Amino acid sequence: MSTINIIKDRARQLGADQLDALQPIRTAALASFDKLGVPAVKHEEWKYTRVSQLFNQAYQIGADTATSDLNWQAFRLPEFETANELVFINGVYNAAASTVRSAGLVVLPLQDAAQGEYASIVSKHLGHSAQYLNDGINALNTSFLVGSVFIGVNRSTEIEHPIYIYNINDGRKENVFAQPRTLVHVAENAGVVLVETYGSIGSADHFTNQVVEVVVEQDARIEYYKIQNDSARSSQVSTTHFRQVGKSYVHAVTISLNGAMVRNNLNMVMEAEYCESNMYGLYFTSDSCHIDNHTIVDNVKPHCLSNEFYKGILDGSSTGVFNGKIFVRQDAQKINAFQSNKNILLSDTASVYTKPQLEIFADDVKCSHGCTIGRLDEEGLFYLRSRGITEAIARSLLLHSFAIDILEQVKPDAIRAYIDQLISERLGS
Amino acid sequence: MLQIKDLQAGIEGKEILKGINLTIQPGEVHAIMGPNGSGKSTLAAVLAGRSDYEVTGGSVEFLGKDLLDLSPEARAGEGLFLAFQYPVEIPGLSTINFMKTAVNEVRKYRGEPTLDAAEFLKLMKEKMNLVNIDKNLLTRSLNEGFSGGEKKRNEVFQMAMLEPRLAILDETDSGLDIDAIRIAAAGVNAVRSKENATLVITHYQRLLDYIIPDFVHVLYNGRIVKSGGKELALELEETGYSFLKNEMNIA
Numbered sequence: 141m142s143t144i145n146i147i148k149d150r151a152r153q154l155g156a157d158q159l160d161a162l163q164p165i166r167t168a169a170l171a172s173f174d175k176l177g178v179p180a181v182k183h184e185e186w187k188y189t190r191v192s193q194l195f196n197q198a199y200q201i202g203a204d205t206a207t208s209d210l211n212w213q214a215f216r217l218p219e220f221e222t223a224n225e226l227v228f229i230n231g232v233y234n235a236a237a238s239t240v241r242s243a244g245l246v247v248l249p250l251q252d253a254a255q256g257e258y259a260s261i262v263s264k265h266l267g268h269s270a271q272y273l274n275d276g277i278n279a280l281n282t283s284f285l286v287g288s289v290f291i292g293v294n295r296s297t298e299i300e301h302p303i304y305i306y307n308i309n310d311g312r313k314e315n316v317f318a319q320p321r322t323l324v325h326v327a328e329n330a331g332v333v334l335v336e337t338y339g340s341i342g343s344a345d346h347f348t349n350q351v352v353e354v355v356v357e358q359d360a361r362i363e364y365y366k367i368q369n370d371s372a373r374s375s376q377v378s379t380t381h382f383r384q385v386g387k388s389y390v391h392a393v394t395i396s397l398n399g400a401m402v403r404n405n406l407n408m409v410m411e412a413e414y415c416e417s418n419m420y421g422l423y424f425t426s427d428s429c430h431i432d433n434h435t436i437v438d439n440v441k442p443h444c445l446s447n448e449f450y451k452g453i454l455d456g457s458s459t460g461v462f463n464g465k466i467f468v469r470q471d472a473q474k475i476n477a478f479q480s481n482k483n484i485l486l487s488d489t490a491s492v493y494t495k496p497q498l499e500i501f502a503d504d505v506k507c508s509h510g511c512t513i514g515r516l517d518e519e520g521l522f523y524l525r526s527r528g529i530t531e532a533i534a535r536s537l538l539l540h541s542f543a544i545d546i547l548e549q550v551k552p553d554a555i556r557a558y559i560d561q562l563i564s565e566r567l568g569s
Numbered sequence: 570m571l572q573i574k575d576l577q578a579g580i581e582g583k584e585i586l587k588g589i590n591l592t593i594q595p596g597e598v599h600a601i602m603g604p605n606g607s608g609k610s611t612l613a614a615v616l617a618g619r620s621d622y623e624v625t626g627g628s629v630e631f632l633g634k635d636l637l638d639l640s641p642e643a644r645a646g647e648g649l650f651l652a653f654q655y656p657v658e659i660p661g662l663s664t665i666n667f668m669k670t671a672v673n674e675v676r677k678y679r680g681e682p683t684l685d686a687a688e689f690l691k692l693m694k695e696k697m698n699l700v701n702i703d704k705n706l707l708t709r710s711l712n713e714g715f716s717g718g719e720k721k722r723n724e725v726f727q728m729a730m731l732e733p734r735l736a737i738l739d740e741t742d743s744g745l746d747i748d749a750i751r752i753a754a755a756g757v758n759a760v761r762s763k764e765n766a767t768l769v770i771t772h773y774q775r776l777l778d779y780i781i782p783d784f785v786h787v788l789y790n791g792r793i794v795k796s797g798g799k800e801l802a803l804e805l806e807e808t809g810y811s812f813l814k815n816e817m818n819i820a
Contacts, residue, residue: 523657524667526617527727528645528675537670541661541710 143195144178147317150201151283161254162285165267169282176276185275188461188493189403189432194347194375199317200230212237212308215339217367218554224303230310231318231348232287244297244330246290250323253290261325262290265355269381272407272436277377281319281351288321291334293360295327302333302552309374311344318346324354324362328386331361335555338367338399340374345400348376358386358412365550366404369397369562372427379405384415393549394421395559396431397566403432410437410444410472421450422546424566425458425490432461437479439472439505446476451546452483453539454490461493466507468500475502479509484516484542536567570595570632570766571735577626578615585611587791588627593735596763600777600802601770603788604810609770610654612788613739617651618644632734645671646678648734648765652724652741659711664723665693667711668730675731696729700756718749725756732760737768742776754779774806789813 141149151170155163178195179186212227224245227237233249240247246258254262270278293299309316326332340346356362364380376399382390394404408417423431437446452460462481483492496509516538524534543563550556571593578586585608593599603609615622616629618641629636632647639647659667672692673683684692697704702722712720721741728736738757742750757780761767769780777785777799785801786793794813795801 517657517659519657520659522619522641523653523659524671525641526645526651526653527667527671527731528642528678529671530642530674531640533670533674534642537662537667538659541659544661 143198146198147201147280148174154284154286158251158286160251161259162251166283166285169267169270169279172270172279173276173283176274176279179275179277183275185434185463188459189401189430191277191377191401191403194401197315197345199347200314201317210308210310210341212306212339212341215306215308215337217304217335217337218558220304222301224299224301226289226291226303226305228287228305228307228318228320230316231307231320233289233320242299242301244294245299245303245332246292246294248290248292250285250288250290250321253292253323258290258292258325261355262323265325265353265383266323268383269351269353269379269407272381272409272438273379273405277349278351278379281321281349284319285321288323291322291324293324293326293330293332296329298330299332302335302555305334305336307336307338307348307350309340309346309348310342311340311346311373312342313344315345316347318348320348320350322352324352326354326356326360326362328357329359330357333363333552335365335367338370338374338376340371343373346371346374348374348378350376350378352380354380354382356382356384356386356388356390359388360386361389362391363551364390364392365555366392366394367559368395368399368402370399372398372400372429374399375401377403377405379407381405381407381409382417383409384412384417386412387414388412389415390417391549391551392417392419393546394433395546395550396421396423396425396433397562398425399429399431401430403434405434405436407436408438408446409440410446411440413441413443415441415444417446418549419446419448420546420549422452422543423450423460424453424543424563425460426455427458428456429458431459434461434463435465437466437477439466439468439475439477442471442473442475444472444475446478448479449546450481451543452481452492453486453542454483454492455486457487457489459491459493462511463495463497464509465497466499466509468498468502468505468507470501473502473504475505477505477507481511483511483513484539485513486516532568539567540564572630573627574629575627576615576624576629578611578622578624580611580622584625585791586615589791589793591786591793593766593768595734595766597784598761598767598769598780598782600782600785601768601788602772602774602785602802602805604813605772607788608791609772609788610739613651613737613770616737617641617649642674643678645731645733646675650728650731650733650736652721652728652736652738654740654743656712656720656724658713660713662711663709664707664711664726668693668727671727672730692730696726699759700726700729701752702726717744718746718752721745721749721753722756725753729756729760734765735768736765737770739770740772741769742771742773747775750776751779774802777802787813
């Protein structure tokens with residue numbers, strides 16, 4: 141039986157086993173997946189990222205494993221002692237390993253949230269990303285919805301410490317297919333910082349298909365950091381879908397330093413007036429690493445501001461993809477949307493595909509976009525070397541200075557220092 | 570300290586320097602003047618080790634070493650400094666961080682202990698006063714958005730920090746007004762000593778009002794065609810470079 145059929149079987153089996161409030165959603169998503177399948181290369185949005193090849197091997201699917209002998213702690217982020225820590229093992233939320241400390245923060249199994257006081261939020265927002273990602277991969281995640289989590293930030297609460305989400309895969313025995321799923325609700329006038337990171341244990345192949353949906357209400361604020369520095373045997377499709385339903389602020393930074401095939405979907409749906417969203421990204425790849433950042437900004441309402449800036453450094457025979465879509469609907473007058481993507485290719489065998497895509501239906505808007513692809517500045521290199529700095533250090537200084545304006549967008553000091561350390565290690569300085 | 574013998578160099582197959590001979594001793598200030606296209610900046614670039622220039626003949630000895638055999642960073646380590654005509658802008662790298670790395674790399678090269686943060690700051694403060702540069706400039710991204718005068722002052726500051734044995738100033742006066750020239754020149758004079766030497770490359774005489782040369786050489790068509798004392802610069806200022814062409818034609 142093919143991997144895809146095995147996965148479908150498991151999803152059907154789940155349908156028989158888990159008769160909870162999410163069941164109709166799973167069933168509908170499975171039907172969608174049946175219909176859409178896995179996107180092939182001819183699919184425009186997946187042209188450079190051959191996700192279908194990840195389905196050519198067998199996986200252990202979404203199995204929870206005991207954490208007692210699993211060293212997930214190796215992936216802990218700095219200042220975890222005071223942070224809220226949510227642990228997913230093979231895509232399944234592990235409550236025993238997780239710690240929720242902050243007042244005003246609610247973490248529930250998604251199926252429980254679907255029938256309690258958060259039921260209306262879940263039914264209104266869960267699966268909204270499917271409207272933007274109509275490609276099978278998204279439906280596949282929804283067709284499982286096991287070990288999924290609801291994160292609620294209560295009204296007028298500033299969550300004092302960040303939420304760290306660890307997506308850990310245990311591939312010590314078999315290949316792992318993990319599908320973590322989270323719905324985040326940031327209530328009116330609340331604020332929260334969320335940091336996601338990924339770690340693989342064991343030498344098997346890992347494939348994570350993640351969906352995070354975030355609802356941001358009136359006057360709410362969220363900072364969201366995604367740090368991808370997983371092994372060269374770990375692939376992922378990681379979707380983060382923001383829905384700004386009230387005037388609100390989103391600040392998202394995606395740092396991708398390693399992985400086999402990595403596809404990020406970052407969506408910003410601005411459904412209220414005067415929303416602000418920032419999307420920053422840095423991808424720094426080597427060897428045969430493949431990092432694909434697909435972003436969508438949907439301006440539904442007037443007077444919004446979105447700011448997008450992605451930078452890439454590509455070495456070895458690695459590949460970078462940037463695709464930035466900006467929709468401006470007819471009613472979305474007076475919006476500002478900026479987009480920029482800059483790349484440095486360090487080797488002859490590295491490649492980058494960058495594509496801005498603007499679809500504007502309003503007539504009084506300010507949109508700009510631009511992309512550059514170049515080599516390391518030879519003039520700058522000579523300038524530094526002429527001051528006694530060795531070529532290797534000069535290169536590393538120049539690349540670090542190229543990356544720094546993205547790095548500076550990581551606001552929590554400890555996380556920024558942590559990422560800076562990862563980058564410096566990579567630069568060999 | 571510097572002996573250039575029959576130096577020939579070019580770029581992309583085009584010969585620019587056609588046999589330069591020049592000897593510089595410690596404590597001396599030499600000026601190289603010449604019209605546009607005579608090879609002044611090529612000479613500076615070849616001495617600093619810019620890789621797009623190809624040396625096709627001759628030799629350069631610097632403090633007993635074959636300079637042309639050294640990488641640009643090793644030349645700096647040996648005590649050579651080039652103040653760029655067009656200093657490079659590097660967004661995201663502050664002059665302070667840049668200089669901290671450079672000073673310590675040069676110290677490593679020379680087998681000296683590296684400076685810790687406090688020692689570096691002390692050195693920086695001292696040199697800032699010496700060349701009269703504002704700290705705000707040094708915390709900003711290197712040369713990014715600097716005025717022409719600020720860029721050149723930053724070059725002089727870097728020179729003061731690295732304490733070179735031989736400083737080459739490539740058209741340090743270009744694009745500067747007279748006040749900016751005076752400030753830059755004062756910085757250069759402040760770091761001069763009996764042990765180190767300065768090679769001033771310039772099109773105009775005006776910089777030499779402030780950095781008084783011991784020797785003036787006229788570069789024309791890839792060769793030094795005339796050498797003399799500081800009065801030669803004044804002579805050139807009056808007559809321009811046109812006399813060269815006449816003299817050359819006769820010869």
